[in-house]
Each structure stands twice: as C-alpha cells, then as structure tokens.
Amino acid sequence: MRAYNFNAGPAAIPLPVLERAQKELVNFNNTGMSVMELSHRSKDYEEVHNKANSLLRELLGIPDTYEVLFLQGGASLQFSMIPMNFLQENKTAHFIMSGAWSEKALKEAKMFGETRILASSKEENYKHIPKDYSLADTEDGAYLHITSNNTIYGTQWNEYPTSSIPLIADMSSDILCKEIDVEKFSLIYAGAQKNLGPSGVTVVIAKKEFLETANENVPTILNYSTHVKNNSLYNTPPTFAIYMLSLVLEWVKEQGGVKKVQQINEEKAGAIYSAIDHSNGFYKAHATDDSRSLMNITFTLPNEELTKKFLQEAKERNFIGLAGHRSVGGCRASTYNAVPKEACEALASFMNEFRDNNK
Structure with a gap:
C-alpha cells in the first residue's frame, strides 16, 4: 500500500510517473540503456531535454521572449547566482520578507551589494504575506525579490506586486500549482523536489531582455548566458531528474x-x-x-x-x-x-x- 505522503520535500511524485519510469528504467526508448546511462549529447537524451522545455513553456504559457534553463544547485544556488549576475554597483536589491527562504536569499544578496527590506511579517512569525509596502521609491532597484510560497509557515502570495523594477520570484514550492502570468516576472526559479519531480534539477525562467543586463564578470558556470548559449548543456546536466521532470509535465498536461x-x-x-x-x-x-x-x-x-x-x-x-x-x-x-x-x-x-x- 502506498503511503499518504505529505512530506514537504522531497515530496510526492505522481504514481503513473513512477510506474512509467520503472517500466523504462533499464531500456529507455529501445536504446538498451537507462536514461541515466545515455550520453547527454545523444539524440535520445536531446529529445527528452527539449521535450521538458517545450512542455513547461506550453503549460505555463511562457512566451518566446523568455529562456527556460535547467540548472543544478537548487534554489539555494540561485540565492547567490542572482545577485552575482544582476545586483550591479550603485543598485539595490529589494526584498519582501515572508519566511525562512526569503531570509536565506537576502543573506546571500548582501554579499554582493546593497539590499533593502521593503516589508516583512517576521514580527508576526510570518503568519501572513506582507501587504504594507510601497514600491514608489525603488527607482534604484536592481530587482525586487519575493518567495511565492512559504513551506514552513504555510503562506502564499495571492496577488503579486506590480513593480517598475524587475520582479524575481522563488517559486520552488508552488510552481505549476495555479495559473500565473509569467510576463509579470523577469525571472522565476524553482527547485524541482516539490511540484516538478525529484531533487537535482532547478528550473529557471528568465526574460531575455533581463538576461542581457547581467554582469559578465562572473565564473563561467555561474553565468546565465553560458547556459542560454548551450541549451543548459554546457556541462553534464542532471539527466535523470530532467527525464522525470518531463514525465511529470506530461502528467500535468494529461490532468x-x-x-x-x-x-x-x-x-x-x-x-x-x-x-x-x-x-x-x-x-x-x-x-x-x-x-x-x-x-x-x-x-x-x-x-x-x-x-x-x-x-x-x-x-x-x-x-x-x-x-x-x-x-x-x-x-x-x-x-x-x-x-x-x-x-x-x-x-x-x-x-x-x-x-x-x-x-
């Protein structure tokens, strides 16, 4: 009997997805190999990779003006990678604090430049999403960062800020749970282990125009343009996690x-x-x-x-x-x-x- 799995993450994966992965585990697509054994440069894996990209675009209505990347390091790496690329000198990264993951993102950003907390519900033990804030004086902003859902405290944004500066959202724990307007955001990132599949792959959805503003003077592997130019294949990607992601996306479509x-x-x-x-x-x-x-x-x-x-x-x-x-x-x-x-x-x-x- 399957457990009633209410784990916060790694979390439940649809049973049909697990059963299909089990069926294909030792012989994927008549290759005589598992997906885990395929070269990430092979045609068979390339089809899996591109299918995951196209399905995510279809399900979320991601326009062609956005890039979809499959990275590693979880949301935790994005906490550093985002300010490293986008927090320019003489600019400020603005944060609306709604939980522990907001705190972690802020901590990393402070290492790279100026930060400012626009609002926080910490004094109320993060019982609610902050609403008492003004975006009127954020002209110096490199970006505004929010965490769309807070796993620890059980809170979620219902309406996102309408910002004149780039809006960035950590959607690790609620991506695909409801319809969103991707074009409200300059960058969305999400670790997979809640709604997208197993741990190991991190989805990044980024506006091309925003990516063009990135600082190029960062290590190659931490530069978004590296992954854009190489279709997220600059180095060996987490191939099995991306395969599982593609199956989960198929399942969402079937629902x-x-x-x-x-x-x-x-x-x-x-x-x-x-x-x-x-x-x-x-x-x-x-x-x-x-x-x-x-x-x-x-x-x-x-x-x-x-x-x-x-x-x-x-x-x-x-x-x-x-x-x-x-x-x-x-x-x-x-x-x-x-x-x-x-x-x-x-x-x-x-x-x-x-x-x-x-x-």
Whole structure:
C-alpha cells in the first residue's frame, strides 16, 4: 500500500510517473540503456531535454521572449547566482520578507551589494504575506525579490506586486500549482523536489531582455548566458531528474493542464482547511485567512501531548510527513500537485475523528 505522503520535500511524485519510469528504467526508448546511462549529447537524451522545455513553456504559457534553463544547485544556488549576475554597483536589491527562504536569499544578496527590506511579517512569525509596502521609491532597484510560497509557515502570495523594477520570484514550492502570468516576472526559479519531480534539477525562467543586463564578470558556470548559449548543456546536466521532470509535465498536461490542477488543489486544500475551521478551535491555522497556502497547510493542536498523539496515530493510519517545522511547531500537510485528492480527504476525515475523540 502506498503511503499518504505529505512530506514537504522531497515530496510526492505522481504514481503513473513512477510506474512509467520503472517500466523504462533499464531500456529507455529501445536504446538498451537507462536514461541515466545515455550520453547527454545523444539524440535520445536531446529529445527528452527539449521535450521538458517545450512542455513547461506550453503549460505555463511562457512566451518566446523568455529562456527556460535547467540548472543544478537548487534554489539555494540561485540565492547567490542572482545577485552575482544582476545586483550591479550603485543598485539595490529589494526584498519582501515572508519566511525562512526569503531570509536565506537576502543573506546571500548582501554579499554582493546593497539590499533593502521593503516589508516583512517576521514580527508576526510570518503568519501572513506582507501587504504594507510601497514600491514608489525603488527607482534604484536592481530587482525586487519575493518567495511565492512559504513551506514552513504555510503562506502564499495571492496577488503579486506590480513593480517598475524587475520582479524575481522563488517559486520552488508552488510552481505549476495555479495559473500565473509569467510576463509579470523577469525571472522565476524553482527547485524541482516539490511540484516538478525529484531533487537535482532547478528550473529557471528568465526574460531575455533581463538576461542581457547581467554582469559578465562572473565564473563561467555561474553565468546565465553560458547556459542560454548551450541549451543548459554546457556541462553534464542532471539527466535523470530532467527525464522525470518531463514525465511529470506530461502528467500535468494529461490532468487537463495547470487550470485543472489548480481546481483540484483548491479542493484538496479546502477539505483540510474545513477540518481546521470547523474544529471549534481544536485545530488552529498558523497562516491568516488571506495568506493561506494551497501547498502547505500549517496548524497546531491544543498542546504538545495531543500533537504527539495526533502524529503517532496519523502514522499508524499511513499518513507520513505531518510534523510541523520547529519554527512553527504543530503539524504541516504538504499538498503538492502529486498528492491525490483522496489522501487529503482521508486526512480531513482523520482530523475530524481525532478531534471528536480527544476534545
């Protein structure tokens, strides 16, 4: 029996994708080899690579004015690579702080130039997406950085800033979970291990016009133009992770695309939030109503003893990965695209039952 996988990342991968990968594992496309064994310069792998690129463009509506790159190092490398390339002298990188990953991105940017925090919800333990900020005096801005979804705190941007300076978003934990207007952003980056596939590949979607402003005086492997010129094949890419990414993208398309996936995600999250909201305070959501995430649902119970009991009984029922992050405590259900609706409904039912038995 498959577990009800609510891990925050690496996270659930669609079962049909895993089964297809299993089927093709030792003999991909009649090559007599696994994808992991193919040369990254071979025609068979090139088709996989380009298919992943074209599917992502199709699903997100990425225009030809943008590049799609497959890089390594996770979002964590992007924290450094972005300011290294785009934080020019006499410019400022602006940040809206909504969680731990915003903090990490800011920390790295400070090593390369001037930074400024426009707004932060840290004093409220990141319970909401900051709304009290002004973009009026950001003319000196190299870019504005946001984290679109915050896995630890269970918050998510519903409306993105309309900025006169380049807008950059870390979408590692909610890319493909809902429809977005790519053209609002100059650069989007996302580690794969939440909604795109296994860990190992990082997707970067960047406006060509923005890429032209990059500092060229950086190490070759950390220069975006290197990867643009070489179709993300300058060095050996994470070929198996990109193959898995292409299968996940096919699966999203088969579901009906991002619009349909968003509808399902809203139903999934709605079932669990309903169990919280109708518990008469037994469960308390960490995130405020206007900032609730579709991907990470954080909540607490009345005390630590009940929390431990809840997690133990949940594990016995095959619910995995529900312990909250130490920064928030309590519980967290990560309901990424690959988590079936049935799993979320089963969790909501268990939550109701546990409340009734322990109130």
